[in-house]
Amino acid sequence: MDEDEYFRAAEEELGEGEASPYYVTEIPRPDASQMTQTDHMISEVCDFLQTYAVLILSVLGSCAAVFLFYRNKLKIPLEELEQASANIAHDNLDFHITYEDEDEMGHLCHEFERMRQQLSENNARLWRNIEEEKALRAAIAHDIRSPLSVLKGYQEMLIEYLPDETIDTKQAVEMLEESMKQIGRMDDFVESMRKMSSLETRQLQPGEITGAEMEEDLRAEIRILEKDAERTVSLKVSGKDENFCGDKEVILEVTENLLSNALRCSRDKVDVIVYVKEDELRIRVSDDGDGFQESTEKITGLYYRQNAKDSLKHTGMGMYISRLYCEKHGGRLLLENTEDRGAAVTAVFRRIA
CATH class of the missing domain: 1.10.287 (Helix Hairpins)
Known part of the structure; x- marks a missing residue:
């Protein structure tokens, strides 16, 4: 058969979709015995691919799509969520989830980050409540x-x-x-x-206080405290006829704290000066000790002790409570060293209604 003639005859058409009547083009497969082993294997492979190629390509395409989707969309957020879960299991909330894509995993990571923030806030609130309760118990014991x-x-x-x-x-x-x-x-x-649930929630009880009343109350306490400390305490009150409106108990507690600290740190004597005015009350307590060696913030901090032996003598709450109560009373606590190298603390109270 001439090859060119064969294909020309096979391609002749009488009309669309009709083959030539002169030839029937059939290409039979040679028998296996007529083919080499290599040709036979290639023929079998072609038959297999002809039958299953669509299925194989579909499976391979699906696997490739799943792999690419996991690598590009799931791997990073899943790793972050896994690490976040491990951190939370170890009580470590100091981390952030950085995956922020606008998809389902991004939404899940956002909700997980919001949960972490809430847990962190709850944890901080819990520790704050514990510290406040601890400070409250220490304040009760101290005052x-x-x-x-x-x-x-x-x-x-x-x-x-x-x-x-x-x-x-x-x-x-x-x-x-x-x-x-x-x-x-x-x-x-x-x-x-x-x-009270904490020191900060203590409500002030305003009342009229005269300079004469302050002098009487302070002298009664000084007489006992100086005897116990074996120190000399001098008291001067300015404005005995003035009336000041404030919480007397809070003022006396602050004065006792300052006086106790001064007696503990002094060598021989402590001076107490009270200035009473209508809109302000100042109580200055000074001693002849070694003065302040550290910053005001540290000295008035919670549980401050000057040295290790102090833990056997006091709780380290006096200056902290004094500062807190002065601020609640609209005033402040002033610390300074005197000219003779002693320490002086001035408690300022503002008039309250």
């Missing part, structure tokens, strides 16, 4: 110590002087009256602390 010290001093004086009749009945009654005042102060303090 109740001063009235107890005064009570203890009066009881010791009564035990010492009554058997020898060194003091008369009038003096004994005065000591008992002062003791009752201290008991009343403790009752009020405990009741107010019972209603």
Whole structure:
């Protein structure tokens, strides 16, 4: 058969879709015995591909699409979510999820980041509440110590002087009256602390205070504290006839804290000066000790102690409570070193309605 003639005849058409009537073009496959082994294998492969090529290409295309989708869309966010879960399991919330694509995984990562932020805020709030409760308990222990010290001093004086009749009945009654005042102060303090969840939530109880009343209350406490500390305390009050509106208990607590610190740090003497005006009350407590060696922020911080031995003597709450109460009273706490290298602390209170 002439090849050119064969194909020309096969391609002749009488009409669209009709083959030439002169030839029937059939190309039979040679028998396997007529082919080499290589040709036979190629023929079988061609038959297989002709039958299954669509299925194979579909499977390969699907696998490639899944692989590319995972690599480009799932791998990065899944790795970030896995690392985030591990961090949360180890109580580490100091991280951020950075995947921000606008797709389903991006939305999931955004919600996971929002959950992390909420957990971090809840954790911080929990620790803050724990610290506030700890500070509140320390403040109660610290502030109740001063009235107890005064009570203890009066009881010791009564035990010492009554058997020898060194003091008369009038003096004994005065000591008992002062003791009752201290008991009343403790009752009020405990009741107010019972209603508080933190020091910052303490409500001020305004009342009229005169300079003469401040002098009387301070002298009664100074008499006991200086005896216990074996120091000399001088008190000067300016403006005895002036009326100041403020929370007397808070002012006395601050004064006791400053006085206790000064007695502990002084060598021989402590000076207390009170300035009473209608719109402001200042209490300055100075000593002849070594003065302040550190910054105001550190000294007035929570649980500050000057040295390790201080932990056996006090809780490190006095200056912190004093600063906090002064600020709640609209004033501030001023720290400075005097010319003779001692320390001076001034508590400023503003008038409240």
